Amino acid sequence: MQTDEQSLQGELIVQDRVAVIYERSETAASDRKIIHIDMDAFFASVEQRDNPEYRGKPLIVGGQPHSRGVVAACSYEARVFGIHSAMPSSQAYRQCPQAIFVSPRFDAYRDASRLIQSIFQRYTDKVEPLSLDEAYLDVTDRARTEQRFAGSAQRIANEIRQVIFDELNLTASAGVSYNKFLAKLASDRNKPNGICVIKPGEAEALLALLPVRKFHGVGQATERKMNKLGIATGQDLKKWPQHELVDAFGKQGLYYFNIVRGIDHRSVNNNRERKSIGAERTFQNDLQNTHEMLAALELICDTLIERMKAKNAYAKTLTLKLRYANFEVVTRSISPNGGLSDKQSITRLLPALLTKTEAGERAVRLLGLSVAHLQLDVSSAAARGADNASVVEPAHDNSDGSIEIQAVNVFYTSQLKLL
């Protein structure tokens, strides 16, 4: 029988070893120069740019005030009233009846986005767009090789912000650091039209004070779970040994263990192919009940499976897309243990995904299914059969074997296509 003291020692030893490993790898990793650019109130800023009468006023892009739509974006003048994206437009109206409500013009946002992306390309080809208005840039080489930047990613970031402003008349904020996690954290700190640099020596102190919700990747559910475990800030999180975080949060636990120490080795991924296959259907008449929806999804699933077979692919993540009668789109994703290979492995997940939406309470005009994180199926036997889970690496599996439902964002369709 192990005493408490012994197990405590075991823990300390494990922690020591981890600390040494990370110290070493971090030296190399902190040489990188990563910029995260995030446009300020993007859709709303494009509207204010194109419509002078909207400038200086609370502006809401999204659903009309008396519809069931939501706020897709709002100007900083509207944020003063506590309005934020994904809030129901009706609530936004209650909080700020004098606000101007306009429908999104996605073509305009896409045009602006394309120009912004082309500006990024002038500085590096290592650009990873996250959405229409956000991207990571790895400028390590550019900072080093071009004399006028004198090794400073901050100079590059400021020049990019200036060029965006000169060419598009829109403001952007930038975060500069030695990894993606910190760069993204930084871009949010001096918004709007600001820049923030987090240097290798500063990260840990800054993270210690940060509420866990501010850590990229910690959503509402995880925040709640962490708070229950007594983890409210980075400082609390840092007290947890790696294996206990993994016990509590599965694979994500390792991610939390690392980021609270300012460690994030993910590279800026510029060849982010759209590795997904999907099928969707718009209905002549809106579907009202979940029985109809499940039946429709079965048919969509048949098409999806055909397409997957044509590509000889397995997938890890299934996404249900649903457009309500008012055109608002929601997606719900799931990454089950064992992956997705045949019809049954997909259809068994559909009821659970559907209950995570307001389907049934709200009418639905479109349903779609897509699979992502594809892997080529090298075994032809596996391609035919259902029992092939072993070739697919499990993703996001919780330690208790349950599957985690992710993604609660509200997107508009056209935005979704670019994500």
Ligand SMILES: [Mg+2]
């Ligand atoms: Mg933005």
